[in-house]
Amino acid sequence: MEVKARAPGKIILSGEHAVVHGSTAVAASIDLYTYVTLRFPTPSDDDDNLKLQLKDMALEFSWPIGRIKEELPGLGCPDSSIATSCSIEAAKVLAALVEEQNIPEAKITLASGVSAFLWLYTSIQGYKPATIVVTSELPIGSGLGSSAAFCVALSAALLAFSDLVKIDLSHQGWVMFAEDELDLLNKWAFEGEKIIHGRPSGIDNTVSTYGNLIKFRSGSLTRIKSNLPLKMLITNTKVGRNTKALVAGVSERTLRHANAMSFVFNAVDSISEELASIIQSPIGDDLSVPQKEEKIEELMEMNQGLLQCMGVSHASIETVLRTTLKYKLASKLTGAGGGGCVLTLLPNLLSGTIADRVTSDLESSGFQCFTAGIGGNGVEIYLGGSS
């Protein structure tokens, strides 16, 4: 018995960090995915272990099911219809189960992802032996939502084997879940994100679950229909950083300067609202495509200035901003910042030569540039032969 799920990464067009404090943000899925394959052994396999293979990292973890039962009692008949939060005590047990796997020091940031895996697996499937294989097209820890894509794809594969999901087996290829199934899956993925991020807003798991372009505020989403073909250059500064630490840093600054920061968050809220309305408004009604793009560029620059105010920019990000400005292109960081990825709007009428020149200029500084399809489907499951 095997199932394969995939969940997309995302870009945040405006509102990261502020969204954790109640402001509106705008995000879109991108066509780079994390894949999770779940396989239950047959009796002839005679395997009583829970195995997690992180293929891209060449890492494999294994726990005897009996050991998990001993450490995490009470999950014999899990109720996966309600997403349960990991308590502080359970988090300590998970951390100990992960620690005994001796993750190499250079890859130790993966530990929180492995804890999230153990929580989601045992809470949804209980004490069944299985092998889970993970691969990803997303750079990890770069602001493109790899943590959420991991939690969403994992929740999808796990729930696909529960009674709560009814998959129409007559379909072939990548298949979407029903709306109520997505709601449950998203709640479980959020519980995983909490283990990795500490205090996530929920925007990343939500956009990875539902896909498309969304406006998100205080836990609820509004789908946006774009009337503007959006092209973004994504530049990975390759400076590693950790979302949990950056989110905590903004919260500490908010405690020190509550009043000033509330104005910053309010300004971000207005920027996101304006951005969403520009993207949605019919072309030509009010504004032409270039006029809309000019407004978006200005809003991106304003949002970047406010992210700097929050303390989450970085010298590498500033280098990207200066470089793209030489070509009169506007950029902003995306995701948690502190390094990671930067977005640059590529206007529809921009010549290919300029796009090539800015790309080679950025790459000569050691950055990596790419584009991605924006606003595609959210999480899906694969039915049929090999994919």
Ligand SMILES: Nc1ncnc2c1ncn2[C@@H]1O[C@H](COP(=O)(O)OP(=O)(O)O)[C@@H](O)[C@H]1O
């Ligand atoms: N494919 C994966 N396998 C295991 N853990 C993952 C995977 N993708 C993400 N993670 C977890 O998420 C963390 C990165 O998340 P985060 O710092 O939020 O950055 P981002 O979500 O922007 O990539 C990793 O350190 C790891 O714990």
Ligand SMILES: C[C@@](O)(CCOP(=O)(O)O)CC(=O)O
């Ligand atoms: C900074 C934040 O707004 C987005 C984090 O995205 P990422 O993990 O850096 O891809 C945090 C959140 O909304 O949970």
Ligand SMILES: [Mg+2]
């Ligand atoms: Mg993340």
